[in-house]
Amino acid sequence: MKKLFFLLIPVLFCFQNRVSAQVEWSGIADVGFSMGGPDSKFISNGISNRYPNFSLMNLNLFLGSQISEDFSFSGKLLYAPAQYGYGSYPRLVFASVNYDPAGESYGFSIGRVLTPFGLFAKRQHSTENISFLPPLVYGYFINISSLRGYWPISGDNGSYGSDDVGLNSVFQGGYQMGLKGYYAFEDLFDVELMISNAPVSAGSEVKNSGSISGSGRIGIKPVMWANLGFSGSYGSYMERTGENSVIGNIQKYKQTTLGTDASFAYSYFELSGEYIYSSWTAPKFAKGAFVNNLGAHPTFNLFNHGAYADLKIDIPQIPGLFIAGRFDRIWFDKVQNVVWDLDHDRFTGVIGYTWQKGILLKLVGFTQTNSGAVDFKEDGLAALITVSF
Numbered sequence: 001m002k003k004l005f006f007l008l009i010p011v012l013f014c015f016q017n018r019v020s021a022q023v024e025w026s027g028i029a030d031v032g033f034s035m036g037g038p039d040s041k042f043i044s045n046g047i048s049n050r051y052p053n054f055s056l057m058n059l060n061l062f063l064g065s066q067i068s069e070d071f072s073f074s075g076k077l078l079y080a081p082a083q084y085g086y087g088s089y090p091r092l093v094f095a096s097v098n099y100d101p102a103g104e105s106y107g108f109s110i111g112r113v114l115t116p117f118g119l120f121a122k123r124q125h126s127t128e129n130i131s132f133l134p135p136l137v138y139g140y141f142i143n144i145s146s147l148r149g150y151w152p153i154s155g156d157n158g159s160y161g162s163d164d165v166g167l168n169s170v171f172q173g174g175y176q177m178g179l180k181g182y183y184a185f186e187d188l189f190d191v192e193l194m195i196s197n198a199p200v201s202a203g204s205e206v207k208n209s210g211s212i213s214g215s216g217r218i219g220i221k222p223v224m225w226a227n228l229g230f231s232g233s234y235g236s237y238m239e240r241t242g243e244n245s246v247i248g249n250i251q252k253y254k255q256t257t258l259g260t261d262a263s264f265a266y267s268y269f270e271l272s273g274e275y276i277y278s279s280w281t282a283p284k285f286a287k288g289a290f291v292n293n294l295g296a297h298p299t300f301n302l303f304n305h306g307a308y309a310d311l312k313i314d315i316p317q318i319p320g321l322f323i324a325g326r327f328d329r330i331w332f333d334k335v336q337n338v339v340w341d342l343d344h345d346r347f348t349g350v351i352g353y354t355w356q357k358g359i360l361l362k363l364v365g366f367t368q369t370n371s372g373a374v375d376f377k378e379d380g381l382a383a384l385i386t387v388s389f
Helices: 002-018 242-247
Strands: 023-036 053-066 071-079 091-099 106-114 175-185 189-196 213-223 226-236 254-266 269-282 300-314 321-332 344-356 359-370 380-388
Touching: none
Parallel strands: none
Antiparallel strands: 023 053, 023 380, 053 071, 071 091, 091 106, 106 175, 175 189, 189 213, 213 226, 226 254, 254 269, 269 300, 300 321, 321 344, 344 359, 359 380
16 A cells, blocks of 8 residues: 555645646645653554654645536545554555536445545545544544454554554544445535445455445534534444454444534633434453354443533734633443443543634643543643644
8 A cells, every 4th residue: 555655645745737727726634743651652642752852743635526517526645643643654545436417416335435425524634623633532542453342342442544553433544445425505504425345433445244334423503503413333443353253243233332422612712512422232352262142252242422512712912822722521331230341431631722824823731530440641742833735
């Protein structure tokens, strides 16, 4: 993939030169300094290690082309070595063909598209996200594995990108492979529905389980300053591999996810947030093998919740300056009277300043705690410059 990308770069730019009037490029780059506490790791608090690092956190390159009056192409190339916690390479994370008939309030997209679920996927870039990290319900890796089901250590060990480190309740990448349709009725409400390879916890492009998942969102705008949303997702999250061949039909293990989101913007204030509930059916993998009860593999029912609230206040006396905060929580219901993962809380404070058009400065600090017997030191600090071009 890495070699293929670098081979494609000159081709893309040659193509752009040949049809420069038809292809549009833009981008967002985040450069900054980050450091975490002694127990920092990407799968728990989004910072890959405890040491101070200065790096290119994200480079997003967006491209789009109008194919005809009704059809267009959209895509995004992403390079994110710091955010993804391992040796990253540029990759095409978003690519879709879109049908938006002129004068109509409906359309379709096919390919790797933005998930309709929730609010954060639409605000994942640093120009919209008050922090440099996703909320815990999007960014924390829980003890559910796409290969092993309920695996009590999957969210605690390993390196993202090379090991089985569990799933996010909702995939932080924000994109999924599938077909999405939308319909909007004036400014009152809109509906998005999607058929994909996997539910919202998995961002896999291809699954070899043969399963189909569905997700969607209904958005309502009761007044000018308020938006409300209700989301859902259902499907099989497991992928057939050698690790789980002994348990038979993996398609029967499902994730059901429900969410509600809201945003209110008035004067110099903006308040937004989400609540997300996930229900899982799963086999259990422990001590190197799937739990077996008299020749059968019992199914475990697990539940977890996540919520966050963002408050942003613009300072009118100093144009471009804002302060913001996020309260963030993920928590887990017990299974057979046993805690299957640790509850986490995070408090984030932000000072931001739009220095001039296209240049955003941001200082972010957070403190994170958990419900375990050992309170891991997972606090973090970052200072970054975001350049939009």
